Amino acid sequence: MAGVSLKCGDCGTLLKSVEEAQEHAELTSHSNFAESTEAVLNLVCTTCSKPCRSKTESDLHTKRTGHTEFVDKTLETVKPISLEAPKASAMDIDIPDGSSGSGDAAEEMIVPEVDKNILEELEAMGFPKARATRALHYSGNASLEAAVNWVVEHENDPDVDEMPKVPANSNVGPPKPALTPEEVKIKAQELRERARKKKEEEEKRMEREREKERIRIGKELLEAKRMEEDNERKRIIMLRKAEKEEERRAREKIRQKVEEDKAERRRKLGLPPEDPAAAKPSVPVVEEKKSSLPIRPATKTEKMRECLRSLKQTHKEDDAKVKRAFQTLLTYLGNVSKNPDEEKFRKIRLTNQTFQERVGSLTGGIEFMELCGFEKMEGGEFLFLPRDKIDSAIINSAGAELNSAINNPFFGVL
Structure with missing residues (x-):
């Protein structure tokens, strides 16, 4: 089967012609291209007629516009690819007045006629002239509300700010509005309701984020307070231990001083030094005498x-x-x-x-x-x-x- 596309060996992108391959190489610096029998997709949106070259592109279009119906016209447009790079000639160079050098008179394209009063109102509302003209043309010059609704529905279109063109000798007037005034009002109400719900969801999301941040800060403050209390408790415990140790040393000094004073008095009286071992037996005798006294029960x-x-x-x-x-x-x-x-x-x-x-x-x-x-x-x-x-x-x-x-x-x- 003859090749119908060029495939980039570096990123896998399918390209329709040699010119596209050259542009891809200039943008990405990829140079590994091979002829492929896999055709470039041609998925056409049934709602706005936008062509998509791949499933990824159609998914992005659906996510951006909400359009989900596509017609696969790949087989209708597929043709064997020519590996010959086209040569530019004077006959192929476009002339600014809309004609080409081929000698065949090209069809002249002009800006369609729209309602000037509504156009001025749209411009006063802040819409660019090209966008306002496009909205009036494709909404059938029906009304200001219809034009605004068209802008809301197509604000993400890549060509929304391009001036629309129609053939000069076309007798076909601007497309008629597909919806009745009542349907337009219902559609506008739906769009406003959708925008309101979207705004409410965004506000709820932001509120959840703020609540999470408040909870995180609260936890950090509680943890800091707990650590501060733990440190204060440890400091108090250390101070008490130090006080008890100081008190014990003071009592030990007092006891030693009493012992020294007692030894000094015995020396002055000419008594021999007190034998600690000999003094111990007298303790039970004293306790025995005390035990003979009546003990008052605790109240x-x-x-x-x-x-x-x-x-x-x-x-x-x-x-x-x-x-x-x-x-x-x-x-x-x-x-x-x-x-x-x-x-x-x-x-x-x-x-x-x-x-x-x-x-x-x-x-x-x-x-x-x-x-x-x-x-x-x-x-x-x-x-x-x-x-x-x-x-x-x-x-x-x-x-x-x-x-x-x-x-x-x-x-x-x-």
């Missing part, structure tokens, strides 16, 4: 204080958590004191997430509530304070201990 207030001290010591690395637990306990007791007849203030579900996070999961939290009179009931699911067991003195003492624990910075340190 509820002391037990509460010890319970709060234990809670703070156990969770000393998180002051905020300890303070929140103390404030929560104070709130529970305050509600009972102010509303002793309200059962909802005297009954606490142990599985409640807020109670567990603030009190229940901390060492000593539930024990403190039990010291205030609360009892476990219903299989350990609730803490309940019976109405007849409310002791105002105990509640007040517990409140005083909680206030001291919250306000005294040295509470539980020793």
Whole structure:
């Protein structure tokens, strides 16, 4: 089969003639061409009659204009390719007046007549003269609205700003409008609705992008704040460790000074130096004497204080958590004191997430509530304070201990 196209061996593009191959070589610097039996496609859009040379070109045309129907006229236009480069001659040179040197009178092309009043209105609206003339010609000089609609539909055409030309001796008038005025109005409404929806979609997309950006910035700010809090917490822990170490060294110095003073007094009195090993047996004797004394049992207030001290010591690395637990306990007791007849203030579900996070999961939290009179009931699911067991003195003492624990910075340190 004879070749019907030239194929670029570098990029695979099909070309109809030697002239196209030369232009392609100048633009791309490709030089590897071979004769091919594969014809260049000729897909003609049924809507606007635009020819497309490839499937990719027709897809781009569909994406740009929305036209989807094409007629394949490849076989109608295909012909064997000539590998002879055409020679320019005087007969083939176009003359500016529209004729050619071949001697045959070429048909003269002129700008079609359009409605001048509508043309002036279109120009006043900001449309170029060529685009306005083309719109009036192809919309049949029907109306200003029809011309504007044509411009909207064909604004992406590559030749939209070229002045239209028609044969001078053509008796065929401008194409009549294919749509009735009612259909034109409906079409214009559809176009406006489509433009409105497109604008709304774009605004929604931009809003989503802005929301994503706000979320990203918010996350970065939260992460920065968290890191700052972690660094501050570490700094406080280091300061406390340094203070404790300094306090330990100071106590050690005081103890050494006491030992030195004691040794100096023994020397002045003429006593021999104290033997540390000999002094140890006397300790059990003293303890035995003390054990013979009656021991006073700890009061509820002391037990509460010890319970709060234990809670703070156990969770000393998180002051905020300890303070929140103390404030929560104070709130529970305050509600009972102010509303002793309200059962909802005297009954606490142990599985409640807020109670567990603030009190229940901390060492000593539930024990403190039990010291205030609360009892476990219903299989350990609730803490309940019976109405007849409310002791105002105990509640007040517990409140005083909680206030001291919250306000005294040295509470539980020793």
